[in-house]
Amino acid sequence: MIIEKTKLAFQNMFPTPESELSVSEEVTEEAEKTETDKKAKPEKTPRLDGVIECDYAVHGYHLDVQVDAEQLLVAVNVVDQEEFFIESITGVDWIKEGQIEIVYDFSRYDFDTCRVVIRTRVDRKNPVVPTITGIYAGANWHERETHDFFGIKFDGHPHLIPLLLPEDADFHPLLKDFKA
């Protein structure tokens, strides 16, 4: 099964004590998530880096990986090795926490379905992540689009100019404090 295989590959990325910890934790967290408990109190403690197996029927993906910006390329290499294709890249502006989350979606051309979400959080004031265009050439436009909408700098991107917005655009419309 590709899900277990990929999960194992991801767990190797994180130091052993932490990964065991996050595995045992994720079960309770998962149970919490499915119940309505989560509605009452939104997650207050920031999530630790690690891999979580999600309920596909509820969320629509199998593995949810949170990594550091430094570890991003390692994580993307893992999915590349398992022959995933890139679905999309996007951002979410968590203004209250002062962070921007960058979300990478991957899936497979296979009947052994596995959808992987890789997410990384960066400081809202200085959002920089490494580019993954070296691994997935198709990330080029997705990263330019995310740069347009959120102002995230993709370090090492070959051609980071506005894609969907006008060429002289200096605003980032999907930031929560954007005023038209």
Add this chain to the structure above:
Amino acid sequence: MSSPIQLQPDETFVLNVGPQHPATHGVLRVKMEMHGEYIVNSETVIGYIHRMHEKMGENKTYPQFLMNLSRMDYLGALGYSHGHVLVVEKASGIEVPKRAEYIRAIMVELNRISSHLFWFGAFVMDLGGFSPLMYALQDREHILDMLEAVTGSRLTYCYFRFGGLYNDIDDDFIDAARRFIPRMRKSLIKYEKLVTGNIIFRKRLEGNAFLSKETCRKYGASSAVARGSGINFDVRKNEPYSVYPEFDFDVPVYHECDSLARYMVRMDEIEQSLRIIEQGLDKLPDGPIMPAKKPKLIKPPAGDYYQAVETARGSFGVRLVSDGTKTPYRLKLRSPTFSNMHLFDETCRGMMIMDALAFMGSLDLVIPEIDR
């Protein structure tokens, strides 16, 4: 008197295709560096009809956003609406009656046929044959009439609701759909004789624009672009949703990796969609089209949700990040043509310009859908 113009042997020039160009099917611009008739390098410029649907998604409540989805891809709009309603239903736990799901599938497949028909006509027109477009539009007209009678619009449908449908289908629709199936099958034979078997057409497309599996994977291509390169990937089969597991249909896959393979996949898909419609009409259950109990205000619990569907143009995904309020916190629309178009720049290098335009036609582009 001016001096004669002489091109140096290694001289290149920049050719600007678009933003308005008949072969680009919308406002798309491609900057091409040419060496004679050969493309050395190309850069696609998109964003001319960007409308920021994703920001509108954050400002509008869930039901208010329903109509935006059909403004993205004006040829196969229902598939996009399907993805959106499915993700919101999944997030808020709304049960959809069986009859509604069946009607949705029938409608989406009809829309897929109409989209493929328009693509077929426009694609052959790109290659220089005008009359197939007229035949294709004639068939498409029957579908649009059928859909208009039920949904109220011909292109920009707002037919699906969270939990069901806006309007039930009646006997007139079922009769019209049943009459349409043999008609379309007859037309497919006509197209086969008129276009597919045409020697000029085949010579033009065979071996045109080789797309490897690896390129498809690196760019995230889907739909006929991937299936023409030997990738057996159709979200309806790979990640079954709605009532698609209950239908018996095949996914056409061709291994030639050229433009003709992409053409053949789409033409075969019309037949498969007809099969789904036929089975849908046979199995159509009775019952309500809206659930008995449905929350008055749609407020999905906090969390993030993803749903992919197979539209006429490929794998369309909606990522919904909810914070538990009545508007989405973030709504990402993953459009399939965005990824399919992206691989154009890399693939067209070294091709002659008319071959590149044929390749562009085989990608089935709808620009508002790329730009969103």
